Amino acid sequence: MTTTSTQIQLVRRPVGWPTHDDVRTVSVPLDELADGEVRVRNEFLSVDPYMRGRMNDVRSYVAPFALGETMTGGAVGRVVESRSADHAVGDLVLHQLGWRDVAQADAAAFRVLPAIEGTSPSLYLSVLGMTGFTAYLGLTRIARLAEGDRVFISGAAGAVGTAAGQIARLLGASQVIGSAGSDEKTALLRDKYGYDIALNYRDAPIREQLNAAVGETGIDVYFDNVGGDHLEAALDVFNDGGRAALCGAIVGYNSTERTPGPDNMSAIITRALTLTGFTVGAHLEHYPEFTARMTEWFGSGLIAVDETVVTGLENTFDAFLAMLRGANTGKMIVAL
Template identity: 40%
Template sequence: MLDNLVSRQVRLKSRPHGIPQADHFEIVESAVPDLLEGEILVRNAFLSVEPAMRGWVNAAQNYADAVAIGDVMRAFAAGEVVASRNPDFAVGDKIMGMLGWQEYSVSTPRAIRRKVIENDLPLSLSLGVLGINGVTAYFALTEVGMPRPGDTVVVSTAAGSVGSAVGQIAKLMGCRTVGIAGGAAKVAACLEEFGFEAAVDYKALDFEERLASACPDGVDVYHDNAGGWITDAVLRRINKGARIVVCGTASVASWEPWPTGPRPERHLLNKAARMEGFLVWDYEHRYEEAVARLASWVRDGSLRYREEIVDGIGEAPGSIAALYRGENFGKRLIRLFPA
């Protein structure tokens, strides 16, 4: 069966400095090999696009090894098992894992994150609000942000897939939520779809004044997906004992050369505040706990999400750059086959 099956793959062609562009990748047709004992073949229905991919392809030190030139681009994907030589996986199982930017993945259990068991909900959610994004939001907020009811929780990239979930979970926890997003449409989504009490456009000339007005009692928790000058502005308004969760640095275009900015030490010292990095990998063993809670909130309508789905693997190479241009609205996915 596999003899004649051809899979299109997106491979890394050259090493980007800064944000990966479409021409750092190439699309190659590759014959799907026969399965070895223990392997499964997955037909990917959705490929994921996320900001962290910049780090995965850059040579600069990161939390994961860089993708090698010529390798299929590392990516989460969700699909269906179409052939199996592993007793734990049956044809028809829906799975999500590190399956790469390709139409078909020959995979072992090591690369599989989980079987998707929420069959009443769309498979695509396993890559977004019920995937790394939702799980990130859940643990970053509850384990590092540690909000108390009544806290002011500020979220950057608040209309995005992680930020919108952070805001909604913080609201479920009794917090006052303030979103930071770019442009009128995203600000409106923060207020109307995601229930933020206030939302501030970072593109506004008077951003810092608007932020101050939105946070009359200061900032207790800052979920930071942005970094850079947006973070600098929030740091100037933190309260005693504030927790700053460093979850992403979307506003920083490149770390080569390493950018400079106002030193944060004095803010942290004066307020006995904490700035802490969050890596969702550290919570892998608690993934199902988060997904179960997130799914129940999706079902009862208290956790809303947006997806931006484009069709065809040809959309993949340019999709990271589009993400950093802020063009996406909600979780960006590439659909290859009907789920």
């Protein structure tokens, strides 16, 4: 009988890189289920770059995490007890209640998922879920990818990047260029994810590498997961009318100093570029469209997936830190 829930809570706002002193683990007794409530044993938790931003108390499109409360975020689990007519014991569900082994709340918090034979339910935290939606939204609605466009994606071996490269290709991009932080990752980008060019940003400044690779033909779309030197590199090679979807700037997330922006901002005017930052929450009206298309692509075997899986709730925070360091290929997942 599941009567307690172990949870990870934010107790201090990190300055620079988060440490274990910024969080605590608590076990709380669970109330009896009230009418309309559901209890879920989680199987997979999501750790995502945007969570680092929510640890800060800054004005943002997404509210900061509250101190002393459990870290929220995507999770997939199974219903173990239900007082909801719509949720049966054994149902696979997706929810946003985050870093805990057992989640209990009003049934409306839990969305029942279809089981996909032969694949892990964790995919609903990655390519079939918010991660895939982030890539799809950024390319289609934010960067307005058109057929024939040349596309550069930074952080290409990460969860969003691996999805974005494939989606760009499926949407008709004529060339897909990616950056990642190891030769293993760049090989994977070329061999598994269909990138035409994959650059290891540790080999030489990404600006030099990108100019050398595509300085002549340029890029039309940039999907930014990294920021900093990568955005600067992209601004160098944009064609007229280029569009950047700014999704993440992981390079600065744990910086305690203000770092200067690109030294070539004037390109935004001279080449009539558009830079648009986005978070998915403001665009959920496109989610059904994403689900329809991604389900078809995935079902047709057109989408390759990698996961980096860490096991155990007690390792969630370390998995989060490892993801921020770029230790993952594809989505970083915590399996309970």
